[in-house]
Amino acid sequence: MIPIGYCAGAFALGLLLGWLLARWPARARGAAAAARVEPGPATPAAATAITEEFELPPAAAHVATSRLIDVGAARAAGFNLKRADDLTIIEGIGPKIEELFRSHGIEGFAQVARLDVDDMLAILARGGPAFRFANPSTWAQQAALAAENRWAELKHLQEELIGGADPGT
Numbered sequence: 001m002i003p004i005g006y007c008a009g010a011f012a013l014g015l016l017l018g019w020l021l022a023r024w025p026a027r028a029r030g031a032a033a034a035a036r037v038e039p040g041p042a043t044p045a046a047a048t049a050i051t052e053e054f055e056l057p058p059a060a061a062h063v064a065t066s067r068l069i070d071v072g073a074a075r076a077a078g079f080n081l082k083r084a085d086d087l088t089i090i091e092g093i094g095p096k097i098e099e100l101f102r103s104h105g106i107e108g109f110a111q112v113a114r115l116d117v118d119d120m121l122a123i124l125a126r127g128g129p130a131f132r133f134a135n136p137s138t139w140a141q142q143a144a145l146a147a148e149n150r151w152a153e154l155k156h157l158q159e160e161l162i163g164g165a166d167p168g169t
Contacts, residue, residue: 069109070149077151085109090142091158097134100127112143 069084079089085108087098104123106112112120120136138161145154 069146070151073149074146074151077155079151079155087112087143089146090139091161092135092139097124097127097131100124100131109143109147113140113147115140 069081071081071084074081074089081089087093087101087106087109088095090109090112093101101112101123104126106115106123117136117140120139124131124134124136138157142154142157145151145157
């Protein structure tokens with residue numbers, strides 16, 4: 001029979017080793033991990049700076065920078081917004097892509113509408129290989145419609161889309 005003291009000691013040692021192993025990879029990655037993934041902006045000023053580096057595509061240049069989203073009208077058109085600027089209602093954007101965009105200072109429909117495809121692809125590339133299959137070709141168009149509260153038009157467009165991409169491409 002094993003004394004209880006040995007079991008408690010082994011358990012405590014296991015907890016300590018688990019804690020050390022959980023912290024070790026973060027330290028070992030160090031600068032190499034920082035070089036692979038750029039962190040998102042930490043302040044509103046940084047968020048503004050990162051969005052200023054993207055040029056306005058001509059089709060979305062008229063979209064206001066901030067606009068009140070009519071959540072009631074969106075729900076009436078069949079959208080289930082979790083909050084006013086819920087990017088996941090854009091066909092092709094799920095929770096992880098929304099999180100990635102927000103970590104890069106892209107907070108709402110109007111900001112997505114002002115991005116061009118290359119800018120979105122650059123953000124997706126910074127997120128890693130898990131995002132390589134995302135196709136942002138219609139995201140700006142969808143976001144512009146949402147930012148302008150044109151919910152019926154957005155619903156019609158999404159019914160024509162297959163997985164966030166124009167079926168003709």
